[in-house]
Protein backbone atom coordinates (compact mmCIF):
# COMPACT_ATOMS: atom_id res chain seq x y z
CA UNK A 246 0.00 0.00 0.00
CA UNK A 247 1.39 3.41 -0.92
CA UNK A 248 2.38 5.98 1.65
CA UNK A 249 -0.11 8.81 2.00
CA UNK A 250 1.43 11.38 -0.35
CA UNK A 251 2.52 14.86 0.68
CA UNK A 252 0.01 16.38 -1.73
CA UNK A 253 -2.95 14.70 0.00
CA UNK A 254 -2.13 16.17 3.39
CA UNK A 255 -3.95 19.26 4.62
CA UNK A 256 -1.33 20.82 6.89
CA UNK A 257 -3.58 23.78 7.78
CA UNK A 258 -5.40 21.40 10.14
CA UNK A 259 -2.25 19.80 11.49
CA UNK A 260 -2.14 19.59 15.28
CA UNK A 261 1.60 19.29 16.01
CA UNK A 262 0.92 18.32 19.63
CA UNK A 263 -0.61 15.08 18.31
CA UNK A 264 2.27 14.22 15.97
CA UNK A 265 3.87 10.85 16.49
CA UNK A 266 6.92 9.36 14.73
CA UNK A 267 4.56 7.16 12.74
CA UNK A 268 2.03 9.87 11.81
CA UNK A 269 1.58 10.00 7.99
CA UNK A 270 2.64 13.68 8.05
CA UNK A 271 6.00 12.66 9.54
CA UNK A 272 6.49 9.37 7.70
CA UNK A 273 5.84 10.76 4.24
CA UNK A 274 8.65 13.30 4.72
CA UNK A 275 11.16 10.49 5.10
CA UNK A 276 12.90 8.82 2.21
CA UNK A 277 12.68 5.05 1.91
CA UNK A 278 16.07 4.30 0.41
CA UNK A 279 15.15 0.69 -0.37
CA UNK A 280 16.76 -1.32 2.45
CA UNK A 281 14.05 -3.98 2.68
CA UNK A 282 14.06 -4.33 -1.12
CA UNK A 283 17.83 -4.94 -1.09
CA UNK A 284 17.49 -7.58 1.63
CA UNK A 285 14.77 -9.25 -0.43
CA UNK A 286 16.86 -9.07 -3.63
CA UNK A 287 19.73 -10.86 -1.88
CA UNK A 288 17.98 -13.26 0.50
CA UNK A 289 14.54 -13.64 -1.08
CA UNK A 290 13.00 -12.74 2.27
CA UNK A 291 10.42 -10.05 2.80
CA UNK A 292 11.34 -8.57 6.18
CA UNK A 293 8.38 -6.18 6.42
CA UNK A 294 5.74 -8.50 7.80
CA UNK A 295 3.52 -6.80 10.28
CA UNK A 296 0.17 -5.35 9.31
CA UNK A 297 1.00 -1.86 10.51
CA UNK A 298 4.30 -1.99 8.58
CA UNK A 299 2.57 -3.14 5.40
CA UNK A 300 -0.19 -0.52 5.77
CA UNK A 301 2.31 2.31 6.24
CA UNK A 302 4.85 0.76 3.84
CA UNK A 303 7.68 1.31 6.31
CA UNK A 304 9.90 -0.82 8.48
CA UNK A 305 9.00 -0.31 12.14
CA UNK A 306 10.49 -3.37 13.79
CA UNK A 307 13.83 -4.97 13.08
CA UNK A 308 13.69 -7.54 10.31
CA UNK A 309 15.99 -10.52 9.99
CA UNK A 310 17.01 -12.55 6.94
CA UNK A 311 19.72 -15.07 6.11
CA UNK A 312 21.36 -15.60 2.75
CA UNK A 313 23.98 -17.88 1.25
CA UNK A 314 26.28 -16.52 -1.41
CA UNK A 315 27.71 -18.97 -3.95
CA UNK A 316 30.53 -18.49 -6.36
CA UNK A 317 30.44 -20.50 -9.54
CA UNK A 318 33.92 -21.80 -10.31
CA UNK A 319 33.20 -22.44 -13.98
CA UNK A 320 35.50 -20.24 -16.09
CA UNK A 321 32.64 -19.55 -18.49
CA UNK A 322 31.00 -17.68 -15.65
CA UNK A 323 33.10 -14.51 -15.01
CA UNK A 324 32.86 -12.13 -12.02
CA UNK A 325 30.63 -10.58 -10.88
CA UNK A 326 28.09 -12.88 -12.60
CA UNK A 327 29.54 -15.90 -10.82
CA UNK A 328 28.32 -14.57 -7.44
CA UNK A 329 24.77 -15.62 -6.70
CA UNK A 330 22.73 -15.22 -3.55
CA UNK A 331 20.07 -17.61 -2.27
CA UNK A 332 17.95 -17.97 0.84
CA UNK A 333 19.32 -19.97 3.77
CA UNK A 334 17.30 -23.02 2.69
CA UNK A 335 19.65 -23.67 -0.23
CA UNK A 336 21.80 -26.79 0.19
CA UNK A 337 25.22 -26.25 1.80
CA UNK A 338 27.24 -28.22 -0.72
CA UNK A 339 26.03 -27.53 -4.25
CA UNK A 340 28.30 -28.10 -7.21
CA UNK A 341 29.62 -24.54 -6.84
CA UNK A 342 31.72 -23.20 -3.97
CA UNK A 343 30.01 -21.62 -0.99
CA UNK A 344 32.09 -18.64 0.00
CA UNK A 345 29.69 -16.90 2.32
CA UNK A 346 26.73 -16.96 4.65
CA UNK A 347 25.35 -13.55 5.52
CA UNK A 348 22.65 -12.53 7.98
CA UNK A 349 20.90 -9.22 7.48
CA UNK A 350 19.29 -7.06 10.13
CA UNK A 351 16.84 -4.80 8.32
CA UNK A 352 16.55 -1.60 10.33
CA UNK A 353 13.95 1.13 10.15
CA UNK A 354 15.29 4.05 8.14
CA UNK A 355 13.07 6.64 9.77
CA UNK A 356 15.26 8.87 11.93
CA UNK A 357 12.59 8.83 14.65
CA UNK A 358 13.08 5.08 15.04
CA UNK A 359 16.75 5.54 15.84
CA UNK A 360 16.58 3.56 19.09
CA UNK A 361 15.32 0.53 17.15
CA UNK A 362 18.11 0.93 14.63
CA UNK A 363 20.72 1.10 17.42
CA UNK A 364 19.27 -2.03 18.94
CA UNK A 365 19.88 -3.79 15.62
CA UNK A 366 23.41 -2.37 15.43
CA UNK A 367 24.22 -4.27 18.65
CA UNK A 368 24.41 -7.53 16.70
CA UNK A 369 25.90 -6.21 13.47
CA UNK A 370 29.47 -6.88 12.42
CA UNK A 371 29.38 -4.90 9.19
CA UNK A 372 26.96 -2.52 7.51
CA UNK A 373 25.34 -1.70 4.18
CA UNK A 374 24.41 1.98 4.02
CA UNK A 375 21.69 2.72 1.51
CA UNK A 376 21.26 6.03 -0.26
CA UNK A 377 18.42 6.62 -2.71
CA UNK A 378 19.85 7.86 -6.01
CA UNK A 379 16.73 9.81 -6.91
CA UNK A 380 16.92 12.06 -3.83
CA UNK A 381 19.11 14.97 -2.84
CA UNK A 382 21.72 14.18 -0.24
CA UNK A 383 22.21 14.10 2.64
CA UNK A 384 18.84 13.18 4.10
CA UNK A 385 18.51 13.45 7.91
CA UNK A 386 18.26 9.68 8.30
CA UNK A 387 21.49 9.20 6.30
CA UNK A 388 23.27 11.56 8.70
CA UNK A 389 21.82 9.75 11.70
CA UNK A 390 22.80 6.36 10.32
CA UNK A 391 26.34 7.62 9.60
CA UNK A 392 26.51 8.97 13.14
CA UNK A 393 25.31 5.62 14.44
CA UNK A 394 27.98 3.76 12.44
CA UNK A 395 30.58 6.18 13.81
CA UNK A 396 29.31 5.81 17.34
CA UNK A 397 29.04 2.05 17.26
CA UNK A 398 32.49 1.83 15.62
CA UNK A 399 31.04 -0.32 12.86
CA UNK A 400 33.74 -0.60 10.24
CA UNK A 401 33.68 -2.34 6.85
CA UNK A 402 30.81 -0.54 5.26
CA UNK A 403 29.50 -0.84 1.73
CA UNK A 404 27.49 2.12 0.46
CA UNK A 405 24.70 1.20 -1.93
CA UNK A 406 23.48 3.93 -4.25
CA UNK A 407 20.04 2.46 -4.86
CA UNK A 408 17.29 3.21 -7.41
CA UNK A 409 19.74 4.12 -10.20
CA UNK A 410 17.04 2.94 -12.60
CA UNK A 411 15.22 6.20 -11.84
CA UNK A 412 17.98 8.62 -12.89
CA UNK A 413 20.22 9.25 -15.90
CA UNK A 414 23.85 8.14 -15.76
CA UNK A 415 25.33 11.65 -15.39
CA UNK A 416 23.12 12.36 -12.36
CA UNK A 417 24.20 9.04 -10.83
CA UNK A 418 27.86 9.97 -11.36
CA UNK A 419 27.36 13.42 -9.79
CA UNK A 420 25.63 11.87 -6.80
CA UNK A 421 28.40 9.30 -6.52
CA UNK A 422 30.87 12.18 -6.06
CA UNK A 423 28.63 13.87 -3.49
CA UNK A 424 28.40 10.61 -1.53
CA UNK A 425 32.19 10.32 -1.57
CA UNK A 426 32.46 13.85 -0.11
CA UNK A 427 29.78 13.11 2.47
CA UNK A 428 31.47 10.00 3.83
CA UNK A 429 35.09 11.11 3.65
CA UNK A 430 35.25 12.32 7.26
CA UNK A 431 33.21 9.47 8.65
CA UNK A 432 33.80 5.85 9.54
CA UNK A 433 32.61 5.03 6.00
CA UNK A 434 35.51 6.92 4.38
CA UNK A 435 36.91 4.94 1.47
CA UNK A 436 33.96 2.53 1.45
CA UNK A 437 32.98 1.21 -1.97
CA UNK A 438 29.92 2.94 -3.41
CA UNK A 439 27.98 0.49 -5.57
CA UNK A 440 25.26 1.77 -7.90
CA UNK A 441 22.36 -0.69 -7.79
CA UNK A 442 18.68 -1.12 -8.50
CA UNK A 443 17.35 -3.43 -5.83
CA UNK A 444 14.02 -3.58 -7.60
CA UNK A 445 15.52 -4.68 -10.93
CA UNK A 446 18.24 -6.72 -9.18
CA UNK A 447 20.82 -4.70 -11.09
CA UNK A 448 24.37 -5.08 -9.69
CA UNK A 449 23.21 -7.35 -6.85
CA UNK A 450 25.93 -9.75 -8.00
CA UNK A 451 28.48 -6.95 -7.47
CA UNK A 452 27.14 -6.46 -3.93
CA UNK A 453 27.58 -10.21 -3.35
CA UNK A 454 31.12 -10.03 -4.68
CA UNK A 455 31.94 -7.18 -2.27
CA UNK A 456 30.30 -9.02 0.62
CA UNK A 457 32.47 -12.05 -0.04
CA UNK A 458 35.77 -10.45 -0.99
CA UNK A 459 35.96 -7.05 0.70
CA UNK A 460 34.27 -7.71 4.01
CA UNK A 461 36.42 -9.75 6.38
CA UNK A 462 34.76 -12.68 8.08
CA UNK A 463 34.15 -11.60 11.69
CA UNK A 464 36.00 -13.50 14.40
CA UNK A 465 33.71 -15.71 16.45
CA UNK A 466 34.29 -17.15 19.88
CA UNK A 467 32.62 -20.57 20.04
CA UNK A 468 34.27 -21.59 23.31
CA UNK A 469 32.87 -19.06 25.84
CA UNK A 470 29.53 -19.65 27.53
CA UNK A 471 26.79 -18.73 25.05
CA UNK A 472 25.59 -15.15 24.98
CA UNK A 473 22.60 -14.20 22.88
CA UNK A 474 21.52 -10.62 22.36
CA UNK A 475 17.77 -10.36 22.04
CA UNK A 476 16.84 -7.59 19.65
CA UNK A 477 13.12 -8.10 19.29
CA UNK A 478 10.16 -10.31 20.04
CA UNK A 479 7.52 -11.86 17.81
CA UNK A 480 3.88 -12.57 18.61
CA UNK A 481 2.86 -16.15 17.88
CA UNK A 482 -0.81 -16.35 16.97
CA UNK A 483 -2.96 -19.46 16.92
CA UNK A 484 -2.93 -20.65 13.32
CA UNK A 485 -6.27 -20.41 11.54
CA UNK A 486 -8.04 -18.51 14.32
CA UNK A 487 -10.51 -15.97 12.95
CA UNK A 488 -9.56 -13.33 15.46
CA UNK A 489 -5.84 -13.43 16.16
CA UNK A 490 -5.37 -15.39 19.34
CA UNK A 491 -2.01 -14.94 20.99
CA UNK A 492 -0.30 -18.22 21.82
CA UNK A 493 2.87 -16.65 23.13
CA UNK A 494 5.85 -14.52 22.39
CA UNK A 495 9.19 -15.67 21.05
CA UNK A 496 12.44 -13.78 21.17
CA UNK A 497 14.71 -13.12 18.22
CA UNK A 498 18.35 -12.14 18.23
CA UNK A 499 21.84 -13.35 17.61
CA UNK A 500 24.25 -15.62 19.47
CA UNK A 501 27.32 -13.41 19.73
CA UNK A 502 29.47 -15.86 21.72
CA UNK A 503 29.53 -19.59 22.36
CA UNK A 504 27.25 -22.34 21.09
CA UNK A 505 23.70 -23.07 22.24
CA UNK A 506 22.80 -26.73 22.57
CA UNK A 507 19.39 -28.38 22.50
CA UNK A 508 17.89 -28.63 26.02
CA UNK A 509 20.48 -26.25 27.41
CA UNK A 510 19.26 -24.23 30.37
CA UNK A 511 19.21 -20.53 29.51
CA UNK A 512 19.07 -17.54 31.78
CA UNK A 513 17.00 -14.58 30.59
CA UNK A 514 18.29 -11.38 32.11
CA UNK A 515 15.97 -8.50 32.83
CA UNK A 516 15.75 -5.75 30.31
CA UNK A 517 14.18 -2.60 31.35
CA UNK A 518 14.15 0.86 32.69
CA UNK A 519 16.17 1.96 35.67
CA UNK A 520 15.35 5.14 37.50
CA UNK A 521 17.51 7.93 38.77
CA UNK A 522 16.41 9.51 42.02
CA UNK A 523 17.45 13.02 40.83
CA UNK A 524 15.63 13.05 37.49
CA UNK A 525 17.36 12.66 34.17
CA UNK A 526 20.67 14.36 33.64
CA UNK A 527 21.69 11.96 30.84
CA UNK A 528 19.94 9.13 29.13
CA UNK A 529 21.65 6.21 27.51
CA UNK A 530 20.79 3.32 25.28
CA UNK A 531 22.73 0.30 26.27
CA UNK A 532 23.06 -2.63 23.95
CA UNK A 533 23.49 -5.65 26.11
CA UNK A 534 22.35 -9.14 26.97
CA UNK A 535 18.68 -8.53 26.88
CA UNK A 536 18.54 -5.90 24.21
CA UNK A 537 18.33 -2.16 24.43
CA UNK A 538 17.78 -0.44 27.75
CA UNK A 539 17.11 3.17 28.46
CA UNK A 540 18.45 4.27 31.76
CA UNK A 541 19.31 7.40 33.55
CA UNK A 542 22.84 8.38 34.39
CA UNK A 543 24.28 10.67 36.95
CA UNK A 544 27.17 12.79 35.65
CA UNK A 545 30.07 12.75 38.11
CA UNK A 546 32.92 14.36 36.19
CA UNK A 547 33.27 16.33 32.98
CA UNK A 548 36.49 17.09 31.14
CA UNK A 549 36.56 18.99 27.84
CA UNK A 550 35.50 16.16 25.57
CA UNK A 551 34.95 13.21 27.88
CA UNK A 552 32.57 12.62 30.72
CA UNK A 553 32.74 9.94 33.33
CA UNK A 554 29.27 8.78 34.09
CA UNK A 555 28.12 6.73 36.98
CA UNK A 556 25.21 4.36 36.68
CA UNK A 557 22.62 5.18 39.30
CA UNK A 558 21.21 1.65 39.21
CA UNK A 559 22.74 -1.66 38.24
CA UNK A 560 22.31 -3.03 34.72
CA UNK A 561 23.06 -6.41 33.16
CA UNK A 562 26.09 -5.84 31.02
CA UNK A 563 29.72 -6.76 30.74
CA UNK A 564 33.02 -4.90 30.72
CA UNK A 565 33.88 -3.57 27.27
CA UNK A 566 30.25 -3.51 26.09
CA UNK A 567 29.51 -0.62 23.73
CA UNK A 568 27.12 2.10 24.79
CA UNK A 569 25.13 4.56 22.73
CA UNK A 570 24.12 7.76 24.45
CA UNK A 571 20.84 9.33 23.53
CA UNK A 572 19.16 12.51 24.56
CA UNK A 573 15.43 13.06 24.54
CA UNK A 574 14.60 15.84 22.09
CA UNK A 575 10.97 16.70 21.35
CA UNK A 576 9.80 13.41 22.87
CA UNK A 577 12.19 11.34 20.76
CA UNK A 578 15.49 9.76 21.61
CA UNK A 579 18.34 11.12 19.49
CA UNK A 580 21.86 9.75 19.34
CA UNK A 581 24.44 12.12 20.85
CA UNK A 582 27.50 10.08 21.74
CA UNK A 583 29.10 6.79 22.57
CA UNK A 584 30.80 5.08 25.44
CA UNK A 585 32.01 1.84 26.84
CA UNK A 586 31.35 0.00 30.06
CA UNK A 587 34.46 0.03 32.17
CA UNK A 588 35.65 -1.78 35.26
CA UNK A 589 33.77 -0.81 38.40
CA UNK A 590 30.76 1.42 38.26
CA UNK A 591 32.04 4.19 36.01
CA UNK A 592 32.25 4.51 32.27
CA UNK A 593 33.83 7.06 30.00
CA UNK A 594 32.09 8.58 27.04
CA UNK A 595 33.34 11.13 24.52
CA UNK A 596 31.01 14.10 24.78
CA UNK A 597 29.66 15.71 21.63
CA UNK A 598 30.56 19.36 21.24
CA UNK A 599 27.57 21.69 21.50
CA UNK A 600 27.12 21.86 17.73
CA UNK A 601 26.60 18.08 17.55
CA UNK A 602 23.52 18.14 19.71
CA UNK A 603 20.42 17.36 17.69
CA UNK A 604 18.58 20.59 17.06
CA UNK A 605 15.25 19.48 15.75
CA UNK A 606 12.92 16.65 15.03
CA UNK A 607 14.14 15.96 11.53
CA UNK A 608 17.58 17.49 11.43
CA UNK A 609 20.84 16.76 13.11
CA UNK A 610 23.60 19.30 12.97
CA UNK A 611 26.91 17.73 12.03
CA UNK A 612 29.98 18.17 14.13
CA UNK A 613 32.31 20.86 12.79
Ligand SMILES: Nc1nc2c(ncn2[C@@H]2O[C@H](COP(=O)(O)OP(=O)(O)OP(=O)(O)O)[C@@H](O)[C@H]2O)c(=O)[nH]1
Nearest residue numbers: 277278279280281282303304354355408442443444
Ligand atom coordinates in the same frame (compact mmCIF):
# COMPACT_ATOMS: atom_id res chain seq x y z
N1 LIG B 1 12.53 2.31 -8.83
C1 LIG B 1 13.01 1.68 -7.77
N2 LIG B 1 12.29 1.58 -6.65
C2 LIG B 1 12.80 0.93 -5.60
C3 LIG B 1 14.08 0.35 -5.62
N3 LIG B 1 14.33 -0.19 -4.42
C4 LIG B 1 13.23 0.03 -3.67
N4 LIG B 1 12.31 0.71 -4.37
C5 LIG B 1 10.98 1.13 -3.92
O1 LIG B 1 11.13 2.08 -2.88
C6 LIG B 1 10.10 1.92 -1.92
C7 LIG B 1 10.69 1.75 -0.56
O2 LIG B 1 11.45 0.55 -0.52
P1 LIG B 1 11.79 -0.18 0.86
O3 LIG B 1 12.66 -1.33 0.53
O4 LIG B 1 10.54 -0.43 1.62
O5 LIG B 1 12.60 0.98 1.59
P2 LIG B 1 13.23 0.97 3.07
O6 LIG B 1 14.48 1.76 3.00
O7 LIG B 1 13.35 -0.43 3.56
O8 LIG B 1 12.12 1.75 3.89
P3 LIG B 1 12.05 1.94 5.50
O9 LIG B 1 12.53 0.70 6.09
O10 LIG B 1 10.63 2.21 5.77
O11 LIG B 1 12.95 3.10 5.81
C8 LIG B 1 9.29 0.71 -2.37
O12 LIG B 1 8.14 1.17 -3.04
C9 LIG B 1 10.22 -0.02 -3.31
O13 LIG B 1 9.53 -0.75 -4.30
C10 LIG B 1 14.85 0.46 -6.84
O14 LIG B 1 15.97 0.00 -6.98
N5 LIG B 1 14.25 1.13 -7.87
